Amino acid sequence: MATPNPSAEQAQQLLYPPNVQYNNTRLSTIKFLSACYAGAAAGVLGLENFIGFGLFAGATLFMAGCLWLKSKGKPAKYVQGGVVEMLNPGQENLFSFLLAWTLFYGV
DSSP: OOOSSOOHHHHHHTSOHHHHHHHHHHHHHHHHHHHHHHHHHHHHHTOOHHHHHHHHHHHHHHHHHHHHHHTTTOGGGTSTTHHHHHHOOOHHHHHHHHHHHHHHHHO
């Protein structure tokens, strides 16, 4: 008889690797675009210091919330790591945000 609550290893075996890779690629693209648009908005609005980083945090939370709704409340079914992976902005996205922020702030 199968267990109703599969362990983490059993849950990973249920994921189809090409689909996981595709979903991770799309999630990375969405995070990058969200960071760039938030940086552009912070620059155009002339935000400085922690208010600009607050916009980045808000954009990250908004993006994760939209993805959570899109996955019908079960992100672990689509992304390896679940909600934690969606909320993790990543170092490269933080730098993309800073680059867009300084570019648009200078313009």
